[in-house]
Amino acid sequence: xxxxxxxxxxxxxxxxxxxxxxxxxxxxxxxxxxxxxxxxxxxxxxxxxxxxxxxxxxxxxxxxxxxxxxxxxxxxxxxxxxxxxxxxxxxxxxxxxxxxxxxxxxxxxxxxxxxxxxxxxxxxxxxxxxxxxxxxxxxxxxxxxxxxxxxxxxxxxxxxxxxxxxxxxxxxxxxxxxxxxxxxxxxxxxxxxxxxxxxxxxxxxxxxxxxxxxxxxxxxxxxxxxxxxxxxxxxxxxxxxxxxxxxxxxxxxxxx
Amino acid sequence: xxxxxxxxxxxxxxxxxxxxxxxxxxxxxxxxxxxxxxxxxxxxxxxxxxxxxxxxxxxxxxxxxxxxxxxxxxxxxxxxxxxxxxxxxxxxxxxxxxxxxxxxxxxxxxxxxxxxxxxxxxxxxxxxxxxxxxxxxxxxxxxxxxxxxxxxxxxxxxxxxxxxxxxxxxxxxxxxxxxxxxxxxxxxxxxxxxxxxxxxxxxxxxxxxxxxxxxxxxxxxxxxxxxxxxxxxxxxxxxxxxxxxxxxxxxxxxxxxxxxxxxxxxxxxxxxxxxxxxxxxxxxxxxxxxxxxxxxxxxxxxxxxxxxxxxx
Numbered sequence: 001x002x003x004x005x006x007x008x009x010x011x012x013x014x015x016x017x018x019x020x021x022x023x024x025x026x027x028x029x030x031x032x033x034x035x036x037x038x039x040x041x042x043x044x045x046x047x048x049x050x051x052x053x054x055x056x057x058x059x060x061x062x063x064x065x066x067x068x069x070x071x072x073x074x075x076x077x078x079x080x081x082x083x084x085x086x087x088x089x090x091x092x093x094x095x096x097x098x099x100x101x102x103x104x105x106x107x108x109x110x111x112x113x114x115x116x117x118x119x120x121x122x123x124x125x126x127x128x129x130x131x132x133x134x135x136x137x138x139x140x141x142x143x144x145x146x147x148x149x150x151x152x153x154x155x156x157x158x159x160x161x162x163x164x165x166x167x168x169x170x171x172x173x174x175x176x177x178x179x180x181x182x183x184x185x186x187x188x189x190x191x192x193x194x195x196x197x198x199x200x201x202x203x204x205x206x207x208x209x210x211x212x213x214x215x216x217x218x219x220x221x222x223x224x225x226x227x228x229x230x231x232x233x234x235x236x237x238x239x240x241x242x243x244x245x246x247x248x249x250x251x252x253x254x255x256x
Numbered sequence: 257x258x259x260x261x262x263x264x265x266x267x268x269x270x271x272x273x274x275x276x277x278x279x280x281x282x283x284x285x286x287x288x289x290x291x292x293x294x295x296x297x298x299x300x301x302x303x304x305x306x307x308x309x310x311x312x313x314x315x316x317x318x319x320x321x322x323x324x325x326x327x328x329x330x331x332x333x334x335x336x337x338x339x340x341x342x343x344x345x346x347x348x349x350x351x352x353x354x355x356x357x358x359x360x361x362x363x364x365x366x367x368x369x370x371x372x373x374x375x376x377x378x379x380x381x382x383x384x385x386x387x388x389x390x391x392x393x394x395x396x397x398x399x400x401x402x403x404x405x406x407x408x409x410x411x412x413x414x415x416x417x418x419x420x421x422x423x424x425x426x427x428x429x430x431x432x433x434x435x436x437x438x439x440x441x442x443x444x445x446x447x448x449x450x451x452x453x454x455x456x457x458x459x460x461x462x463x464x465x466x467x468x469x470x471x472x473x474x475x476x477x478x479x480x481x482x483x484x485x486x487x488x489x490x491x492x493x494x495x496x497x498x499x500x501x502x503x504x505x506x507x508x509x510x511x512x513x514x515x516x517x518x519x520x521x522x523x524x525x526x527x528x529x530x531x532x533x534x535x536x537x538x539x540x541x542x543x544x545x546x547x548x549x550x551x552x553x554x555x556x557x558x559x560x561x562x563x564x565x566x567x568x
Binding site for chain 1: 306307308328329331332334336338340341342343344346347351352355356358359360382398402
């Protein structure tokens, strides 16, 4: 079988499996929307002057933040936890005993996560537009799509990397939630951040995504819509993720 | 061609020496069973042959290659049925098999494999709906979907009810008649006896004995054990052979001169019209032989259990 077709089949089976666990799929989709709604309601009609221009609605501010959160959970969290579970259950070990190359497994997982991330991003953007009237000019779409795609790939790579340092399923949520929520809070996902916190956050992958999105999102923006600096920071994290993933990936459950 | 060659294989986990110099071979088309108590090193040996574990020392050739360096082509010829591994619960039986069939250049048809393992009526059931025995049969289906030249079966029937075990045995016989070389581990003597051309017994990380089910441990030439009862009126001293009385009141003797002893004993009984009630003449069963072979080894390994987590 052609190798590209093989990966295509893997993605199809991952997707089938994903949608047959509707509870998990529902919460992956519902969680960001619920947060979006709560955060926007809490903030009322305030405007945020730090990140976007004066007079920009806070819902416009929260749209990229929630997107960042959604993509992190659909890619980093989902990929890391899937790999940890499959390793612990011996599914990876079984895979290892077949002729299937490692990249067909990884390709299937990433492809499936990208599909979920794309759907989730679309849902968030449509929700933002319909419910809060957040407008996205057509000319802003190319940088938005590229930023979302790049960050989804970066978070998938980081998910694979993180899965290699999680020893088992029991410790998984505990280990992964700490960096996840620290990133979520310091990156200004829920409340705008400034100063040192924003500076520290800018060295990690979530903040560059959000600032890149602000940049491409700003309806009053002038000049280039491409946030090259942020995209470069994201790409560096992607390379780090790939290097760790390739070096540290484990197929068998660890010794108790 | 020799399918598997193992010479002086060694593997340790820290201070635990799981495999301490194992040597055996499996010829093409043969079915070889590895028998041994828990912690004897069976699974460790098997997982080295399957390419999961790296050996510490010794020579291992499986289908002519070092399994640790087994490439895609090597894996295409090897089927592996592991112990205790899960299957994606949300796919159906036929979907998960078709997914695995994609990996092989010349796989068996999904329907054909389901027929072979007796899961045809479960083709469209989700994996999570299968019973334990059905999941085990699906494990075997995964092992043979790629039309392997060599099949590893790690305790294929553990947890099966008797009729399911017979079904599994028939399946293994079918595969053999199709030319598949099979290497299996098992706890069951009758399974080894029914399936294997040769049996390798391991205890405490070493091969304790090797042979066919009939001659293992020299049991074909071991002393014949004769046992019978005599009517109270008959004096055992009148017998033409020397017997001892066991705690159940039966008489017994052991001999290597089988024909002469049986002839004298039964001839005497016929001439005197004596009924030798419950007459039995037997050699050690495979189980007797096995227990006498691993008896010493089991006590030793009890203190150093195999770190199973590391090998699965």
